[in-house]
Amino acid sequence: MVSKFKKKIIDGGFLVISDIHACTSDPTSADAPSYVSTQPAEMFAAVDPLDSMLETVKASGLKVSCIICPGDMTDKGEPSGIQYVWKKLLDIATKLNASLVVATPGNHDLDSRFQYNDFDARGQAMLIQPTLPIDNRQLYLEFWAEHFTIFDAEEDVRFFLLNSSAYHGGGKRPEEEREHGRVSRSTLIRLKRLLESGQYPKKVLNVMVCHHHPDAPSEIGAPDMLMEGGKALLELLNQSDVGPWMVFHGHRHRPRLFYAAGSGDGPIVLGAASFSAQINKDAQNKCPNQFHIVQFDLIGAKEIGVGIAGSVRSWNWLVGDGWHPAQSPTGLPSRAGFGFRGQADLLMENILRAIPPGSFVKWSELTSSVPQLAFILPGDMRKLIIALGKSNVRIAFGEGGIPFQVSRGGESGCVA
16 A cells, blocks of 8 residues: 555654464464464454554554564465455554555465465465555566565655565475575666666665565574575665665564664664464464564654664563563563664763762653663663663663663662
């Protein structure tokens, strides 16, 4: 869906929903692949995650201007699942007054296992109405013919949609292809030529959406999930002269937020959690089901001297109870920042200067004095909290684990 924008898309939130794995069976069953079913939830006395998410977003007061789905709307190529989810996302967009809905197919959205046909893995995804990955005929044709499409959503924002599942159902190693995905050398060459052609001027924000991981995970013992050609793709984006990039992907159900390797202004990457895949199907994955809302802060980015900065809000799914602000040791926290690329512990001097010994300040007051704090990655924030503790500084957290007050012990060591 592309429409005329009454408000700038970058001023609203980007609602990210990935790896839904919609099924046709009872979603409360222990062997169901997903908590989302094409059957009405009330048939099974279940809470529907999509309907619950809509109400949660409305109650949050956050504005959504764009919905992004990085794939796996259905499970194992089930045709009715992908059609159901796509129409549901378009309906949610209407109810949230979002101006744009985009999606890229995941390995489960194509019939690469040939359960429903003998030869055309992508045929059912191409038949969906309105068209996937976007309700626009020209962009639809470009995407399926060249494995990607690029378009300007508005004056400030450009989208690059990549089909990392383009070769599913073929090749010498079909199972490995499903797991890793691919951006081929010929696709990279075409993309490079386009980005260097001069027809794409700089934007405030460039957004890439794909399904598979363009970069390898950093966790020890995590399964290999790197997209073939993914590192070359990120480097190509990094070297382009079209403005800052943010990348959204899904696939392995392990949420993460990080900066891609390369220059100091390399792409920001958000790997989304699974929205509703039943966790008992992946015993090694300790991450909860989540959805995310990304908000950009152009004023804050300018204040700390970076191209783009903002925050990611996340919610956890509690079976039978609905969505709640994220609170768990795994997954993304209820609020995470991005944009600041320096060493967080180097902010200590400014933080201590803003909190005299034996006093306390509100977190909002502290971020006004040290604006970089609002844009620190979750891993860097954990390091900073440890460093602050060694300097007798404590952070009090409110609902959803969001900081609301910082206190500093006096010379006697007592915390005010």
